[in-house]
Amino acid sequence: MDFAAEMKRLVARVERGIDLHLPAADARPARLHTAMRYSMQAGGKRLRPVLVLATAELFGITDDRALPAAVALECVHTYSLIHDDLPCMDNDDLRRGRPTAHKAFDEATALLAGDALLTHAFALLAGNYADDSTLARALLAELADAAGSRRLIGGQMEDLLAEKNADATADDLEFIHRNKTAAMIEAAFALGALVGQADEPAIAALRVAGRDIGLVFQIVDDILDATASSGVLGKTAGKDAQAGKTTYVKLHGLATARGIAVERTESAIAALARVAADTRFLTTLTRELIAREK
């Protein structure tokens, strides 16, 4: 397996899916639909939708059956970034090396584009799996749960509170990362497995892998924020320490943070090994995540 070629193939499918499954930029109101596309087509790693497609492929889904689910997840991820970048949240001007949505448009348009992407995610699932309502409902329940007040949004809320609280604990940090980051990665595996009609043990193993990978992803983010430059990251580096934010690095130090990431990586790979399918791409991807430099 040529990992880089596989990744390139999957990312290209995601990019095509995004273009296909978003409303046209000139649909009324054009400003709103242009802003939705601006943020969705800003590039980025496409980790979550690639995981949806790669997981569905484990179960023989090689056509475009999983594409709407992959795009839906990226819509939710992108909406969360747009709202997270707003002045009342992280107040970030730069995202993926480009002006954030509220800088490129304005705050109101960015707010509404985020709202619209979140809503569109559910519309995509409800509209594209109408031939199998049982599947559609399961996908919708999975996404609504992962994106909800106890998970993604809950993680963002606790993250904000922790920023203002110098005494945030390891337990707080665990809640934040398990929900702010890992919920969407776990959902990527679950959505792919559901489209692939995987059995319960496979779905359970993939959820474990998703949670572990999500945690690794976040720990590496914390490490990179502390060690890399803005130019390499394509976003402002060193923000966490500057803000006095509680991170894995602040809480445990660099070496221990790296140790936890290694441990979770091995746990994820062990979980993937329990799935009776060719998981080489996902295993390599997991190893790549801990080695990434941006």
Place this chain on the structure above:
Amino acid sequence: MDFAAEMKRLVARVERGIDLHLPAADARPARLHTAMRYSMQAGGKRLRPVLVLATAELFGITDDRALPAAVALECVHTYSLIHDDLPCMDNDDLRRGRPTAHKAFDEATALLAGDALLTHAFALLAGNYADDSTLARALLAELADAAGSRRLIGGQMEDLLAEKNADATADDLEFIHRNKTAAMIEAAFALGALVGQADEPAIAALRVAGRDIGLVFQIVDDILDATASSGVLGKTAGKDAQAGKTTYVKLHGLATARGIAVERTESAIAALARVAADTRFLTTLTRELIAREK
């Protein structure tokens, strides 16, 4: 039929449903869940969820089967108000006679509470109609469409653009009201009818009634903004004229605006008469809407 008693009964069911179907205030993160409840339990007319329940009752659904759908719609309505009140949108301090969410909490919490209510609406539908996936998927598709970038959010976007544009036309105003207001009222009828397993002609007639009633509701809002006091409205009055906003009143004058509202009211009542059920409550409600003073 005692209209006031019926309305009281339905509103009480909605209030109970909201308490039942929202996450507990002390669920982590408590601040987020408290904010969600603060905005959802601020009272208000409960027009949309009452319409869901009343429409389902037309088709014999007198138990709580339609309640999650009613609460889901109110979640979407409330999220749209929270985001609409934010400083980057209408910047309103008062809603239903109480401080708006960003005043009672802060901007970030209000933003996230809105996001969470929107997401929760879909979770409610996906979770509470699992015994009938066909129904669940249809409800989810209906809500995602009505709340989406071409309808509710699209209407809000065009509304914002029209505020900055003194030359907004009757066509712009039509788009705004058909989507910003009428989409959710139409969805109320559609959700109730879907839960009631209504046939296609009944659903179609109810959609017409919903669109007309939504338009009446908005025209009366415009009239009240121009003629009533803040004390009576429980929100800032006279904002439209002050902002130079294009409204039915500005575009057509008071008398013609009232005439359009009367015409749409009669159209809605004619549509309701095409449904083979006891629509007296809905007909009276329609007449009450045009007579309301706040």
